[in-house]
Amino acid sequence: MTEHRPEERPDGRAVAADVAPRWAVSLFLELCRGRQAIVTGRVRDRWWLAGRPASFRTVLANWLHFNGSDVVAWWDPVGGLGFPLEGHQERFAALGRRAAPGDPPDRRTGPEAPGAEERTPPRTPRGDVRHGSLARLSAPRPPARQFASADEALAEAHRLAADEANAIAFVFEDLDLALPTDQPSSALGYLRLRAAMTDAVAPLAGEHATAFGERPRNPVLAVVGDLGRLPGWLHREDPRTVVLHVDPPDQTERRLWFSMIGREFNGGPQATRADFEPLVAATDGMSGWELDALARSSHVRRVAVQQPGRLLDRHRLNVTTDPWTQLDHRTIVEAAGELGDRVIGQPAAVDAVVGALQSAYAGIGFGSSGASRPRGAFFFVGPTGVGKTELAKSVAQLIFGDPSAYARFDMSEYQQEHSAERLAGAPPGYLGHERGGELTRRVQERPFSVLLFDEIEKAHPVVLDKFLQILEDGRLTDGQGQTAHFSQSLIIFTSNTGADGLPALLAEFGDELPYKVLHQHFTDAVEDKFRTIGRPEIYGRLKPGVVVFDMLRTEHVVGIAERLLAQLAESVHERHRVELVPDRPRLDRWITERMTAPERRAYGGRQIRNEFEAVLLAVVRYVVEQRPAPGTRLLLTVDEDDEVRVAPDSGPIAGED
Numbered sequence: 001m002t003e004h005r006p007e008e009r010p011d012g013r014a015v016a017a018d019v020a021p022r023w024a025v026s027l028f029l030e031l032c033r034g035r036q037a038i039v040t041g042r043v044r045d046r047w048w049l050a051g052r053p054a055s056f057r058t059v060l061a062n063w064l065h066f067n068g069s070d071v072v073a074w075w076d077p078v079g080g081l082g083f084p085l086e087g088h089q090e091r092f093a094a095l096g097r098r099a100a101p102g103d104p105p106d107r108r109t110g111p112e113a114p115g116a117e118e119r120t121p122p123r124t125p126r127g128d129v130r131h132g133s134l135a136r137l138s139a140p141r142p143p144a145r146q147f148a149s150a151d152e153a154l155a156e157a158h159r160l161a162a163d164e165a166n167a168i169a170f171v172f173e174d175l176d177l178a179l180p181t182d183q184p185s186s187a188l189g190y191l192r193l194r195a196a197m198t199d200a201v202a203p204l205a206g207e208h209a210t211a212f213g214e215r216p217r218n219p220v221l222a223v224v225g226d227l228g229r230l231p232g233w234l235h236r237e238d239p240r241t242v243v244l245h246v247d248p249p250d251q252t253e254r255r256l257w258f259s260m261i262g263r264e265f266n267g268g269p270q271a272t273r274a275d276f277e278p279l280v281a282a283t284d285g286m287s288g289w290e291l292d293a294l295a296r297s298s299h300v301r302r303v304a305v306q307q308p309g310r311l312l313d314r315h316r317l318n319v320t321t322d323p324w325t326q327l328d329h330r331t332i333v334e335a336a337g338e339l340g341d342r343v344i345g346q347p348a349a350v351d352a353v354v355g356a357l358q359s360a361y362a363g364i365g366f367g368s369s370g371a372s373r374p375r376g377a378f379f380f381v382g383p384t385g386v387g388k389t390e391l392a393k394s395v396a397q398l399i400f401g402d403p404s405a406y407a408r409f410d411m412s413e414y415q416q417e418h419s420a421e422r423l424a425g426a427p428p429g430y431l432g433h434e435r436g437g438e439l440t441r442r443v444q445e446r447p448f449s450v451l452l453f454d455e456i457e458k459a460h461p462v463v464l465d466k467f468l469q470i471l472e473d474g475r476l477t478d479g480q481g482q483t484a485h486f487s488q489s490l491i492i493f494t495s496n497t498g499a500d501g502l503p504a505l506l507a508e509f510g511d512e513l514p515y516k517v518l519h520q521h522f523t524d525a526v527e528d529k530f531r532t533i534g535r536p537e538i539y540g541r542l543k544p545g546v547v548v549f550d551m552l553r554t555e556h557v558v559g560i561a562e563r564l565l566a567q568l569a570e571s572v573h574e575r576h577r578v579e580l581v582p583d584r585p586r587l588d589r590w591i592t593e594r595m596t597a598p599e600r601r602a603y604g605g606r607q608i609r610n611e612f613e614a615v616l617l618a619v620v621r622y623v624v625e626q627r628p629a630p631g632t633r634l635l636l637t638v639d640e641d642d643e644v645r646v647a648p649d650s651g652p653i654a655g656e657d
Helices: 023-034 056-066 090-098 150-161 186-198 251-266 273-283 288-300 308-317 329-333 335-342 347-362 388-400 418-424 438-445 462-475 497-512 515-532 536-545 554-577 583-593 604-611 611-628
Strands: 006-008 012-014 036-041 046-049 052-055 070-078 080-082 169-173 220-225 240-247 376-381 406-410 448-455 475-477 483-485 488-496 546-548 579-581 633-636 646-649
Touching: 006 056, 023 036, 023 240, 023 546, 023 604, 046 056, 046 288, 046 579, 052 056, 052 251, 052 583, 056 070, 070 090, 070 150, 080 150, 080 646, 090 462, 150 186, 150 604, 186 220, 186 251, 251 273, 251 288, 251 308, 251 347, 273 308, 288 308, 288 418, 288 483, 329 347, 335 347, 335 388, 347 376, 347 418, 376 388, 376 515, 376 536, 388 448, 388 488, 406 497, 418 438, 418 462, 418 475, 438 475, 438 483, 438 633, 462 488, 462 536, 488 604, 497 515, 515 536, 554 604, 583 604, 583 633, 604 611, 611 633
Parallel strands: 036 220, 036 240, 070 169, 169 220, 376 488, 376 546, 406 448, 448 488, 579 633
Antiparallel strands: 006 012, 046 052, 070 080, 475 483, 633 646
């Protein structure tokens, strides 16, 4: 492993230029154990070398050279066999003049041949890879695009890596594109790769020995972005082959990254180390390329590094208009009244949501640490049919002016453990991986959304773990490695947990059931539910946002009935140009009497709609059978036997002016 040598920067801060990325250290340890590696994951990302950002290829080639390989050869389908480091092409040509095993004596060109010491360039000491000072050799260059064929390159890797006279490393990048696994002819190529990995030997001239006194074998590595594109047997059948995942920079690596590129940020020359700490925490999961792009975004979007929350939002969303900050002040002030008109009889729920909207509008919170979390997270619980879903839809319409900003996920469809993959997408190599996740895809396409997760108690506990990450970190990474950020979303969970105990409460208290008793009943039921499924930490995170909806009370029944009648009348007029005139006193009395039964009251406003199905059918039957002319007035009422009647209107209705 490399030592830590701080290098002084122009601004006076030190940079640990020789600290290798975590994946590079892991690779070195695996090589010391005698293993070869298939490197997968963030292999297109940027890392660092000598205190500056560098490509993955440059870092890996230098790392292999630094740890004992005199020659690093890199093959890819476009360029064939190439050499990322200076002087290595000439060294490879010198190795290529040596005879392969079985050549006749008169064709020997290796060190054992007479006069070989005059023809073979002497082995030169490795240069300091930290500064790229690699010595050149005078051997002739091999022809362009040498070993363009994967089979040829693999055969050469097998020959040279198995020769203890060579200290050489071979890296095969995107081999899956040259040898598609769906073609039977590709199997031979992968067998050659496995043979090259298995038969590689430790070079006699190597300088780096393990703790057991053995030198690592010549590395033969495969680099692929998606492990699923390689045949599984390649890394499963041989214990000497290991899969090494290149993950995004961890916290320590991000801190080092910002120390290297900090001056490139808007406000960077004046920034202190403490100014970057919020970014170190908030950029978890971001790639090296994204960290570089973040510095560029600070200039493009004109946001200084001293405003980390705003900078991340502008960088991730790439939008100039934030609907949360564009909310009209009057809309926010009057939000309670507007939402209350649409969701009848739920003042506690409306007040809780309005508070979140006001907080988002004012931009006030507990520091920048929560900048990546959702704008609000609520847990709507209570009797069924009392407006939980309607409130979520109303909020989406109020904030974004677009009903499509509301998205509902039915958690009864996520009762199996594997259904968690539907939210974030299947991992590489599994069916449906290319489609991504339903939730992550939605948020990536529309970050400004109201997301409703209906009947959350029905979801599998593994699915619930995904929500814990969303609530804590405000992000979720799909199976393709793409991260969805929820910082501009409003998250709403709904649950009917405890609703089965409502009839007993109504039987005991009747219409005078206090809201305080109802609130305690549902909060206890929800907490017990999360403890039963072994996820109390999720309830702990949601507890501040738990909103208990009130039951449907008598004074609210008439209000909901009036709305349904208005919608029915509007539908009749729009379709047939017929005016429907409800007999409101009789209809109100009729629906109120029917909703006094506890078994009906337990189903809330949904039961009122069910009762009004008889009214709807009576109107439909009359319109179909009688075909009233446009402009006709129809009276809708109930008779003494509570039968719904529709007839031509003959005059004023009792109780109306």
